[in-house]
Amino acid sequence: MTIPLTFYNSLTRAAEPFVPIDPALIRVYTCGPTVYNYQHIGNMRAFLFADTLGRVLRWKGYPTKHVINITDVGHLTSDADTGDDKMEQAAAAEAKSIWEIAAHYTAAFKDDVARLNIDPPAEWTVATDHIPHMIAFAQAIEKDCYLIEGGLYFDTTRVPHYGALARPVSEEGESRIDPVSGKRHAADFAIWRRSPPGEQRQMEWDSPWGKGAPGWHLECSVMSRQHLGHPFDIHTGGIDHREIHHPNEIAQNQSFCGCADSGARIWMHNNFLVDRGSKMSKSTGEFLRLQTLIDAGFHPLAYRMMCLQAHYRSELEFTWENLAAAFTRFKRLVIARDALRARDDYVLKGDTEPYLARLEDAVGDDLNTPRALTVLDDLLADKRLSPATRLRALGNFDAVLGLKLETLGRADLRLRPFTATLTESEIDAHLAARRAARAEKDFARSDAIRDTLAAAGVEVMDGDPLGWDWKLTV
Numbered sequence: 001m002t003i004p005l006t007f008y009n010s011l012t013r014a015a016e017p018f019v020p021i022d023p024a025l026i027r028v029y030t031c032g033p034t035v036y037n038y039q040h041i042g043n044m045r046a047f048l049f050a051d052t053l054g055r056v057l058r059w060k061g062y063p064t065k066h067v068i069n070i071t072d073v074g075h076l077t078s079d080a081d082t083g084d085d086k087m088e089q090a091a092a093a094e095a096k097s098i099w100e101i102a103a104h105y106t107a108a109f110k111d112d113v114a115r116l117n118i119d120p121p122a123e124w125t126v127a128t129d130h131i132p133h134m135i136a137f138a139q140a141i142e143k144d145c146y147l148i149e150g151g152l153y154f155d156t157t158r159v160p161h162y163g164a165l166a167r168p169v170s171e172e173g174e175s176r177i178d179p180v181s182g183k184r185h186a187a188d189f190a191i192w193r194r195s196p197p198g199e200q201r202q203m204e205w206d207s208p209w210g211k212g213a214p215g216w217h218l219e220c221s222v223m224s225r226q227h228l229g230h231p232f233d234i235h236t237g238g239i240d241h242r243e244i245h246h247p248n249e250i251a252q253n254q255s256f257c258g259c260a261d262s263g264a265r266i267w268m269h270n271n272f273l274v275d276r277g278s279k280m281s282k283s284t285g286e287f288l289r290l291q292t293l294i295d296a297g298f299h300p301l302a303y304r305m306m307c308l309q310a311h312y313r314s315e316l317e318f319t320w321e322n323l324a325a326a327f328t329r330f331k332r333l334v335i336a337r338d339a340l341r342a343r344d345d346y347v348l349k350g351d352t353e354p355y356l357a358r359l360e361d362a363v364g365d366d367l368n369t370p371r372a373l374t375v376l377d378d379l380l381a382d383k384r385l386s387p388a389t390r391l392r393a394l395g396n397f398d399a400v401l402g403l404k405l406e407t408l409g410r411a412d413l414r415l416r417p418f419t420a421t422l423t424e425s426e427i428d429a430h431l432a433a434r435r436a437a438r439a440e441k442d443f444a445r446s447d448a449i450r451d452t453l454a455a456a457g458v459e460v461m462d463g464d465p466l467g468w469d470w471k472l473t474v
């Protein structure tokens with residue numbers, strides 16, 4: 001594979017050729033979820049993007065170490081260090097301990113990761129496992145901090161070009177940051193938040209600056225440095241992080257190294273999933289979970305397909321129609337694959353190289369997955385290649401797109417097999433008749449219909465949790 005990779009670097013606002021720091025190991029850090037609630041499908045878009053990046057690097061032959069953190073402390077209700085800790089607030093609302101909250105939502109997040117076929121990273125690092133390291137890091141940058149009643153704050157005028165990543169740091173931008181009494185500059189942020197006198201927090205630790213908890217930005221500087229070393233290759237996150245969280249990480253990293261290095265060579269940001277025109281957000285209440293989509297009858301990979309159809313730097317509007325269209329496209333791919341399998345004569349004829357080159361070119365062009373999908377469509381439809389040849393190339397597309405085209409069964413998607421003797425609408429008609437029979441308590445008739453379906457290769461699944469009431473017995 002020879003086509004170079006190009007990534008859009010938010011630091012320079014330009015597409016740049018990817019030059020590994022050490023080709024023997026590419027190091028990637030992704031800001032992970034705050035586990036005070038279920039992740040919504042917008043959050044999962046951020047992890048799908050990071051997964052595509054990791055997949056592309058590995059497919060290109062780069063050994064890659066990917067770290068994603070779990071934020072279980074420090075993220076306040078405002079990204080700019082005011083309000084309550086999101087974890088404390090959720091624990092109070094659900095009358096549970098923070099540790100229970102974190103365990104529950106971390107497990108739910110990892111379920112979604114698996115269902116979306118996101119490759120688990122080399123390490124999931126947990127913020128609260130790193131408190132001593134955070135204190136040591138804070139001591140190292142204390143020279144650029146000042147102590148006020150609220151805790152230890154970072155003086156953002158102490159590093160060169162603070163906020164260059166957010167660009168421009170406008171008056172308007174800074175006015176979004178709520179004032180904290182004693183802060184020297186609006187953009188200054190908490191490194192260590194002291195527990196208010198007389199108040200006991202569920203999560204608090206002793207430190208040289210009093211009992212309290214680390215600031216949210218600190219954890220990513222500390223975990224990325226500890227697990228990857230600075231500078232590492234690529235740092236990713238959602239585009240909201242480009243404004244506050246990542247500029248603050250960069251300021252800490254610069255203070256720590258006493259240099260101008262941001263800590264990562266390339267900073268990449270995915271754009272938002274929006275719902276009726278605005279960012280889908282946990283904090284604003286109503287949001288969609290992956291489970292909601294599954295309950296509505298969609299395979300989780302239909303959502304992956306929906307995300308792949310848009311470039312990661314474009315805003316993506318969620319509508320049920322878009323999701324249904326993505327699901328249909330996904331089913332068509334599975335149907336096309338099965339049609340090829342049915343005709344497979346094990347004869348290899350034709351050359352897939354041009355398609356693989358186009359795939360490489362597409363994903364190398366700042367992860368252009370929409371273009372990669374059209375390459376896949378073209379490959380499957382190319383009659384100059386034998387079925388076996390086309391099927392053989394699928395592994396490359398699976399490696400990059402993660403759609404499980406090689407392994408997913410038709411039954412998983414509720415598709416009628418080519419060998420089935422009933423059409424999809426006939427199956428539905430039988431099922432409707434069976435439901436009517438059951439409603440009339442005519443179980444003999446209901447069982448007879450079930451047997452008819454079974455003979456045709458269709459197994460009825462009463463009470464299927466996915467809401468699909470039949471699957472194929474193949």
Ligand SMILES: Nc1ncnc2c1ncn2[C@@H]1O[C@H](COP(=O)(O)OP(=O)(O)OP(=O)(O)O)[C@@H](O)[C@H]1O
Nearest residue numbers: 033034042043046237238272273279280281282283
């Ligand atoms: N609507 C969205 N579309 C795409 N990415 C998103 C969206 N909302 C959040 N993200 C990204 O999801 C990742 C995890 O976010 P995190 O759990 O910190 O979110 P949060 O701030 O707690 O929740 P929210 O932003 O939903 O209130 C981050 O990279 C964030 O930028």
Ligand SMILES: [Zn+2]
Nearest residue numbers: 031032220245
């Ligand atoms: Zn982070």
